[in-house]
Amino acid sequence: MVAAPIKSALRITAVDDAAARLGLNAGMALADARAMYPHLKVAEADPHADALLLEAVADWCDRYTPLVGLDPPDGLMLDITGCAHLFGGEAALCRDLVHRLEAQGLRTRAAISDTVGCAWGIARHGKGGVIAPGDTLAALQPLPLAALRLAPETVAALAQMSLKTVADVLARPRAPLAARFGTDLVRRLDQALGRETESIQPRKPLPCYVAEQRFAEPIALEADVLGILERLAGQLAARLEQHGEGARFLEAVLFRVDGKVLRLSAATSRPVRDPALVRRLFADRLSGLGDEADPGFGFDLLRLSVVTAERLDVQQIGFGADDHGDDVARLVDRLGVRFGLASVRRFTTHDTHIPEYATTALPAHLVKEEATAPLLGQDSLAPARPLHLFAQPEPIEAIAEVPDGPPARFRWRRVMHEVAVAEGPERIAMEWWRDADGRTLTRDYFRVEDRDGARFWLYREGLFQREVTHPRWFLHGLFA
Amino acid sequence: MRASGAVSEDLAGLRHQIAGLEGRARYQEIAPAVQFAVPALDAVLGGGLEPGAVHEVAPAAPLHAGAATGFAFALAALADRTRPGQTIHIATGFGTAETGAPYGLGLSHYGTAMARVLLVQVPRPIDVLWAMEEALGCRGVAAVIAMLPSDGAIADLTATRRLALAARERASFGLILRQRTTAQPSAAATRWEVAAAPSRADAFGGLGPARFALDLTKNRRGRCGRFVLEWNHHERAFADAALSGRVVAAPVDRPARPPLRRAG
Numbered sequence: 001m002v003a004a005p006i007k008s009a010l011r012i013t014a015v016d017d018a019a020a021r022l023g024l025n026a027g028m029a030l031a032d033a034r035a036m037y038p039h040l041k042v043a044e045a046d047p048h049a050d051a052l053l054l055e056a057v058a059d060w061c062d063r064y065t066p067l068v069g070l071d072p073p074d075g076l077m078l079d080i081t082g083c084a085h086l087f088g089g090e091a092a093l094c095r096d097l098v099h100r101l102e103a104q105g106l107r108t109r110a111a112i113s114d115t116v117g118c119a120w121g122i123a124r125h126g127k128g129g130v131i132a133p134g135d136t137l138a139a140l141q142p143l144p145l146a147a148l149r150l151a152p153e154t155v156a157a158l159a160q161m162s163l164k165t166v167a168d169v170l171a172r173p174r175a176p177l178a179a180r181f182g183t184d185l186v187r188r189l190d191q192a193l194g195r196e197t198e199s200i201q202p203r204k205p206l207p208c209y210v211a212e213q214r215f216a217e218p219i220a221l222e223a224d225v226l227g228i229l230e231r232l233a234g235q236l237a238a239r240l241e242q243h244g245e246g247a248r249f250l251e252a253v254l255f256r257v258d259g260k261v262l263r264l265s266a267a268t269s270r271p272v273r274d275p276a277l278v279r280r281l282f283a284d285r286l287s288g289l290g291d292e293a294d295p296g297f298g299f300d301l302l303r304l305s306v307v308t309a310e311r312l313d314v315q316q317i318g319f320g321a322d323d324h325g326d327d328v329a330r331l332v333d334r335l336g337v338r339f340g341l342a343s344v345r346r347f348t349t350h351d352t353h354i355p356e357y358a359t360t361a362l363p364a365h366l367v368k369e370e371a372t373a374p375l376l377g378q379d380s381l382a383p384a385r386p387l388h389l390f391a392q393p394e395p396i397e398a399i400a401e402v403p404d405g406p407p408a409r410f411r412w413r414r415v416m417h418e419v420a421v422a423e424g425p426e427r428i429a430m431e432w433w434r435d436a437d438g439r440t441l442t443r444d445y446f447r448v449e450d451r452d453g454a455r456f457w458l459y460r461e462g463l464f465q466r467e468v469t470h471p472r473w474f475l476h477g478l479f480a
Numbered sequence: 481m482r483a484s485g486a487v488s489e490d491l492a493g494l495r496h497q498i499a500g501l502e503g504r505a506r507y508q509e510i511a512p513a514v515q516f517a518v519p520a521l522d523a524v525l526g527g528g529l530e531p532g533a534v535h536e537v538a539p540a541a542p543l544h545a546g547a548a549t550g551f552a553f554a555l556a557a558l559a560d561r562t563r564p565g566q567t568i569h570i571a572t573g574f575g576t577a578e579t580g581a582p583y584g585l586g587l588s589h590y591g592t593a594m595a596r597v598l599l600v601q602v603p604r605p606i607d608v609l610w611a612m613e614e615a616l617g618c619r620g621v622a623a624v625i626a627m628l629p630s631d632g633a634i635a636d637l638t639a640t641r642r643l644a645l646a647a648r649e650r651a652s653f654g655l656i657l658r659q660r661t662t663a664q665p666s667a668a669a670t671r672w673e674v675a676a677a678p679s680r681a682d683a684f685g686g687l688g689p690a691r692f693a694l695d696l697t698k699n700r701r702g703r704c705g706r707f708v709l710e711w712n713h714h715e716r717a718f719a720d721a722a723l724s725g726r727v728v729a730a731p732v733d734r735p736a737r738p739p740l741r742r743a744g
């Protein structure tokens with residue numbers, strides 16, 4: 001039995017068979033139940049764990065159809081349009097689903113119908129089963145009004161008017177019902193009867209191309225899994241080639257026999273079709289996962305789907321040297337699959353003077369055009385910008401002439417540096433239009449070289465006595 | 481029995497022919513050496529840095545970390561000139577916190593176009609070695625710079641030997657950058673210890689070209705030695721800086737202040 005605090009009293013939320021036979025039901029106060037039967041085993045309700053379990057079951061139901069929607073707290077909606085023939089018909093699908101879920105320890109009631117509302121009602125308040133397309137009206141008639149997904153107050157109000165089943169409501173004219181109880185009632189009726197279309201909210205986007213393989217005997221070896229994925233990729237390559245497209249985002253879903261689902265995804269920077277490349281991507285991904293990719297007792301269903309596809313034209317292999325752009329793209333993909341796509345980055349430039357924003361490094365597959373460095377007027381025999389920039393400028397203690405002289409010496413990371421040569425200042429004013437508080441402080445940058453020859457990029461923050469009384473000094477970057 | 485020199489020449493010629501028949505471009509098998517254009521240094525290296533090998537760079541002291549990375553990027557710029565391609569920079573997150581992340585504008589001014597730079601950030605030092613091996617096996621890569629934390633003990637003899645083999649197969653240029661010098665044996669072709677040297681001021685008393693005091697501690701093809709080089713970032717070339725010390729006019733009738741150059 002599961003109890004949860006509802007409105008500051010512990011109430012029973014769920015009972016098992018033995019408790020139900022004793023006469024306890026959900027909604028009863030726990031204190032009353034304990035008074036009747038002192039030796040009760042009660043577990044605390046954990047809605048979070050329940051939600052996770054529901055998601056896990058929804059993952060598992062992916063094997064029937066990609067369109068799976070959650071119906072919290074304890075239901076799922078599957079759109080099996082076009083999928084039923086793969087399992088030998090709707091009735092066979094229904095039986096297979098219930099049978100497998102019961103084997104995993106979950107009691108299930110399933111109903112198949114051609115509208116969402118009807119299926120919901122039959123599953124929760126009816127006997128379940130398959131409703132043929134023309135029988136929706138007949139199936140709905142005997143159901144209680146709660147099967148229409150109405151609010152409890154509406155159901156109570158309708159009961160006061162002695163309208164208890166759907167048949168009663170259907171017999172009445174619609175306009176007075178809508179006026180009395182609101183449009184919600186009429187809308188639910190229309191949805192259940194199919195006069196208004198309703199679709200479920202699938203958890204994941206529908207992939208463009210899918211290929212799958214079932215096994216009578218579960219497989220567990222990594223080499224086997226990769227070989228099957230390569231074969232599935234070959235099937236997908238044929239279909240992709242027909243449409244002239246390549247895959248940008250691939251997802252491999254591995255269904256374990258004990259109900260868990262393993263999802264692997266791989267993204268590429270350029271569209272791919274080659275099965276060997278796809279196999280290599282997933283090999284890197286699996287080796288990167290390590291222990292997490294535990295096959296358990298084996299996989300009985302493997303599915304490879306292309307979630308995003310892009311146009312890929314057939315290229316002529318030319319004679320002579322090419323620019324190896326594809327090879328670099330493959331390297332980026334392999335590194336991205338192993339370490340994450342955000343770990344491989346390229347530079348982009350922005351139109352701003354502030355050094356830390358003038359150039360940023362973005363993930364390589366997002367950067368489309370080449371970055372070009374703007375010319376800076378400060379160039380001399382030494383470059384104007386440092387090779388390395390600290391993400392957070394490091395504060396230093398510096399001694400400098402006021403109001404705007406270069407530093408004579410400074411202390412950084414507890415080492416004192418004597419400045420031998422300094423070039424500057426390069427005044428960079430912050431963008432006043434971005435800072436609403438007006439706290440922008442101008443920076444005066446200096447390129448300094450100390451007595452040993454090491455070079456630093458320092459700046460003074462704030463103009464002396466125009467913006468701050470004691471300007472602070474920072475070290476922003478290192479030169480060669 | 482022919483002399484071994486003649487045999488290897490025949491082998492090279494045969495490889496050339498086969499490469500031509502297979503339609504591969506020539507420069508994949510044979511790459512030109514990365515030359516410093518400084519006669520003394522090139523003579524010691526036997527014509528320049530070996531293209532299909534891994535080289536090591538380390539700063540002489542933690543203070544000179546910036547100079548060491550500058551030297552590494554300068555070598556990468558030279559390699560990019562001889563064989564254009566991408567420059568791949570691999571580092572751990574901790575390493576970028578130590579010395580800062582590479583700055584695109586600075587790289588472009590220094591000698592490597594920032595559109596051709598790829599930054600890879602990996603979680604552990606061993607991943608740095610894996611990524612370096614992958615990058616060395618990729619065509620279209622001009623240079624690979626891998627930054628290892630502290631003295632990079634993970635790049636030992638077996639690991640560097642593996643990297644050297646990967647580099648030789650594709651004649652790519654690999655650089656291992658350590659944060660501290662180490663006496664650990666490795667299969668690198670050359671090992672450099674870099675320190676910053678005071679540069680020569682320009683005509684107005686401002687900063688001159690960046691100067692490096694190099695100590696070649698390991699050289700497979702010749703002697704070791706010390707050299708002082710300047711990097712000219714306009715021409716992207718090294719120049720010999722035999723002069724030590726600074727040439728600055730002593731200010732006799734002006735107050736003793738560090739010579740500064742004001743912005744225009």
